[in-house]
Amino acid sequence: MISGWLVAALSTFYLAVLFAVARFGDARADAGKSIISANVYALSLAVYCTSWTFFGSVGRATSGGLSFLTIYIGPTLMLMCVGVILKMIRISKVYRITSIADFIASRYGKSQLLAGLVTVIAVIGVVPYIALQLKAVAASLNVLFQQSDHALLPWWLDSTLLIAAVLALFTILFGTRHLDATERHEGMVAAVAFESVVKLVAFIAVGLFVTYGMFGGLSDIFQRATESPELARLLQLDSSRAGTWTAMILLSGLAIIFLPRQFQIIVVENVDESHLKRAVWLFPLYLLLINVFVLPLALGGLLHFNGQGFNPDTFVLTLPLARGAESLALLAFIGGLSAATGMVIVETIALSTMVCNDLVMPFLLRSTWLKTEKQQDLSGLLIGIRRVAIVLILLLGYIYFRAAGEAYALVGIGLISFAAVAQFAPAMFGGMYWKQGTRAGAVSGLLAGFGIWLYTLLLPSFAKSGWIGSGFVEQGLFGIGLLKAQALFGLSGLDEISHCLWWSLFANIGCYVAVSLNSKPDAVEASQAERFVDIFRHAGRDADARLWRGNASVEALVGLLERFLGPLRARQQLAIYAQGRGAVDWHSLPADADFVHFAESELAGAIGSASARVMVASVAQEEDLGLDEVLDILDEATQVRAYSKELEVKQQALEVATAELRGANERLRELDSMKDDFISTVTHELRTPLTSIRALSEMLHEDPEMDLSDRKRFLGIIVNEAERLTRLINQILDMAKLESGRAEWTTSEVDVGNLVREAIDSLGQLFREKGVALESEIPATGPIVLADRDRLTQVMINLLSNAVKFVPGGSGRVHVRVGSDQKSVRVVVSDNGPGLTAEECNVIFEKFRQGGNTMTDKPQGTGLGLPISRQIVEFFGGNLWVESQPGAGAAFIFTVPLPAPEA
Amino acid sequence: MKRASPVRQRLAALGLLGVPLLTYPLLSLPGGNLAGIPATYFYLFGVWAGLIALAAWVAERRGK
Known part of the structure; x- marks a missing residue:
């Protein structure tokens, strides 16, 4: 038996613990040691799980099976779009935005009308949701008290009102400590x-x-459910409701960021953007865990209370009670209480800020009363308004709960609230990503969406509760069938939520886009659009400061700040700002655009951007910048960015060019030293034959008595060396001509086969003398290429004479093969000489490199034949290279491209 | 977080991947029972848990 006093004591104790936690959090924040870590942030997002989750999910599962999960899958998917949420957070931080109404209003030109409209939608959509929380607490108390005496409280004071009062107190204490609503709670x-x-x-x-206590585990529950045909239905997904499934995911995905309390927790209360990285998986994990046992509980309840008529929404309490587990039931009650209180507290704070800044302030600012008492400190008044708003909202929720009671209007309100806040989506997403979206578009979109929501969802729920006639639902408005509230224009076959979501978003997006495209934004709107959409690029305030022009006095602005923030806080913020601008104190600051901007954003944090703009305009004479001028300034800012990007690109190009020049310079130096090498090598090469000619000539000159045979031998050598010298000089000249490009070329059609045969014939004597076998493999005619006949012959003779030089006499063999493919002629001269190492294969084409060992052997050539040959072949577009392995002979191969076939 | 960070793009891709996996027609694929528990139940929670695990891996991989 649970006594009323025990429940009361436990609830009081729980709320006291809550107070203690909140006080601790505030104390730590004041001391500058925030306890808001990434984990705390992620957990606080779970304010999404209200008592509607705690008790209602089980109820939904008893009728809809697994479809309750959509309400939690949507947020999981939405949260993964971190970029969108990050953008919302960044915009809100930079422009000190305190609520979703402020966000939308600020984006569309700081419009008071829009702020008020969003606030009204939020209040109408969400207050019944608060009532639902109170009802859940009341219902759970009823369940607990069913067995005990009920006369704990006097008749005029019921427990729900008491709970509402305690919540109001809590919210006032911890939700309105500071005036500045951007200050985190x-x-x-x-x-x-x-x-x-x-x-x-x-x-x-x-x-x-x-x-595991009442049943034999998960599979036991499912098994027993399968046996009953009615319960088995809950285990199967109904694919005919596929559309509803997707609609619910969309709806809940939007709700997770656009419900006022979610916006408050995710955006306004965010301490550090990096916390989002934890929330992106920890919060979905939380949702998953809290849902694992929903279906088992629903099935367990249905199985246990088979046909006893217990309300499935209270299974969480009644199941433990049925087994006498009273302490567990109390724990469940506390869980439900915490789900309800968390939601109510945050939602009320968010709503009270919106009501104060966006509904009450505009009226106050217009009233004469405020103007007559100019010097009064208004910060106390503002806090007072907020506190009253909190009390009123909770009272409104309580009244709605008393009025609606068990009526349908309360039971179905969860999703109805979701559908109401989903109307913010087009204006929000459009505002963040589409510069063309205008105030007129946002207002008409919101009105259209809200109107349809009212007509197709909220009013029918009133009709179902019997508060108003249900004619417009059953026969249609004025008896027109097409206007049936839940089958608008004949669209039927959807459930009411999907039906409303479809029509309202259709009208909302349609009006928003159509009106936006056909209206011109004013100057403020255009500049706000630019700032919101390009928030990540507008890191500094470069454009902000230039978008304001006019006259203001520091004193008047400071006076304004003091009035709305309170003198203490105003001086504090001014000191911080002055320090940021490098001034000693704010008296020395000029009343320039930057200062006006600072004052306005400070005010925006306290009274919302729309009211802040009005207040600043009241003390500063702002020059009216036309739309064109604003766009010019913004374009200029864009251009400056573009220029700096261009400059960056140019600088990079310059760096690349410098590197290229450095490379070229290096190559030039290399060439220079190569030239020096070349000259010294040439002189050396010329001196060798000259020395031997001179030595022999001197011997002949000094010894007239020399034998005739010796004399003859010496003269032979002199003639040979002179010939070699001539050849060398000729080749050097040839080389120089080739390299400088001054060589003369006579290009004609050359039959390569014929040419090779002639070359072989002219060298035949040489081969025979050395006893080297020469084999050839040449087609009878052709192939024909375009080349200089003499030059090509020169190459061929060079290759053949090289071959004959290096093969051993007597057993040497040289093989010549001429072949061709489609593109080029290929001539191979292979021998069975000593072969070349891989290194030699490369260097052999350098000037004055000789085959064989030049240190010990007598040089057998000039060392210029191969380089010249290569130059010739390359001139005709071919290649000359060698394939060889030491000891396995060498194959010199050159190719000359065939002339392109004439078209 | 930097602009257009790969982490953000990976997470968004995960979210987009989740949409087809957790809606019809793919949702009508699993049928029957696994160890006495409906396959749909397993599928929904399995895919959901998988997405969360991947998101955790992506978000927490390179320190904070």
Whole structure:
């Protein structure tokens, strides 16, 4: 038996712990040691899981099977689009945005109208959701008290009102400590994260108890469910509801960022952008864990209370109670309480900020009352408004709960709320990624979407509760069948949520895009669009400062800050700002555009961007920049960026060019030293024959008595050396001509086969003298190439004489083969000489390199034949190379391309 | 996080991959029972857990 006092004491104790956690969080934040880590941030996102998750998921599972999971899969997928969320966070930080209404209003030209509209939609959409939380707490209390005496409280005070009052107190204490709404509520976030842990532990505890305590594990529950045809249906996915499935994923994916409380937690309360990296997987993991036991609990409940008419929404409590596990039921109650309180606290803070800044402030700023008391410090008033808003919102929720009670309007409100906030999606996404989106477009899109939501979802839910006539649902408005609220224009076959989502988003996006394309933004809108869409590029305030021109006085602006922020905080912020600009204190600062911008963004943090703009305009005479001028300034900023990028590219090109020049210079130096080498080698080569000619001539000159045979021999040598000298000089001249490109070429059709045969014939004597066998393999006619006949003959003779030089006399063999493929003629001169090493294969084509050992052997050639041959062959577009291995002979191969066939 | 960081793009790709995996028609593929538990139940939670594990791996791979 659970006594009322025990429940009351436990709830009080739990709320006290919550207070303690929040106080600790705030104390640490004040001390500059934030306890908001990545994990705390990720857990606080689980404020998404309200009592609607805690109790309602089981209820949904008893009717819809696994389809309840879509509400958690959508957020998982949405959160992975980190870029989108990061952009929202960055924009909000830079422009001190405090709520989703402020975000949309600020993007579309700081429009008070838009801010108010978004606030109204959010309040209408979300207040019933708050009522649902109160109802869940009330329902769970009812379950606990069913067995005990009920007369704990006097009749005029019911437990739900008490809970609502405590929540209001909590929210006021931790949600409105600072005026500046961009100041984070770290204590509250810590409390919410703590509550997330509590509800997860409680739910899993109940799940484990039911699955393994009351039944024989997961497979036992599923097995027993399969036996009943009614329950077996829940285990199968109904593929005819495929459209609903996808729609729910979309809907919940949008809700995770556009519900006011989610925007508050994800964007406004974000301490560090890198925390998002943890949240992207930890929060989905949380969702997964809290859902594992939902279906088993639903099936277990249905099996256990077969036909006893228990409300499936309270299975989480009734199942443990049925087994007498009272302490577990109390834990479950606390879990449900924490789910409800977490949601209510954050949602109320978010809504109260919106109501204060975007509904109340615009009226206050227009009223004469505010103007007459110019010097008054308004910060206290602002906090007061927010506190009243909190109380009113909770009261509204409570009244709605009392009025709706068990009515349908409350039960179905979870998804109805989701569909309401989904209307923000086009204006938000369009605002972040589409510069052309205008205020008129956003207003008309929101109005159209909201109107359709009202007509197809909210009003029918009222009709189902019997508050208004249901004629417009059943027969259509004015009896027109096409206007049936849940089969608009005859669209039927969808469930009501998908139906509403489809039509409202269709109208919303359609109006937003169509009106945006057909309206012109004003100057403020255009500049805001630029700033929002290009937030990652506008790192500095370069364009911001130039977008404001006018006259202002520092005193007036400071006065404004003091009025709205309170003198203390205003001086604090001014000191920080002055330090940032390198000034000693703010008195010495000029009232320039940058200062105005600072003042406006400070004010925006307190009263919202739309009101801040109005206030700054009231003390500063702003010159009205036309749209064209604003666009010019923005274009200029874009151009400057483009120029700097261009400059960067040019600099890179310059670096590349410098590197190329350096390389060229190096090559030139190399060539220079090669030339020096060449000259010294040439002189050396010329001196060798000259020396022997001179020595022999001197001997002949000095010894007239010399034998005739000796004299003859010497003269023979002199003649040979002189010939060699002539040849050398000729070849050097030839080489020089070739290299300088001054050689004369007479190009004609040359029959290569014929040419090779002639070359072989002219050298035949040489081969016979040395006893070298010469074999050839040459086609009877052709192939024909375009070349200089004499030059090509020169190459051939050079190759043949080289071959005969290096093969051993008597047993030497030289083989000549002429062949051709489609592209070129290939001539191979191979021998069975000593062969070449791989290194020699390369250097042999350098000037004055000789085959064989030049140190010991008498040089057998000039060392210029091969380089010249190569130059000749290359001139005709061919190649000359050698393939050889030491000891296996060498094959000199050259190719000459065949003339292109005439077309 | 830098602009257009590969981490962000990988995560977005994971999210996009999840859409077809967790909606129809792929969702109607698994049928029957595995160890007494419906295959659909296994499939949904399995794919979901897999996506989370991949996201964790991508997000936490290179320090913070």
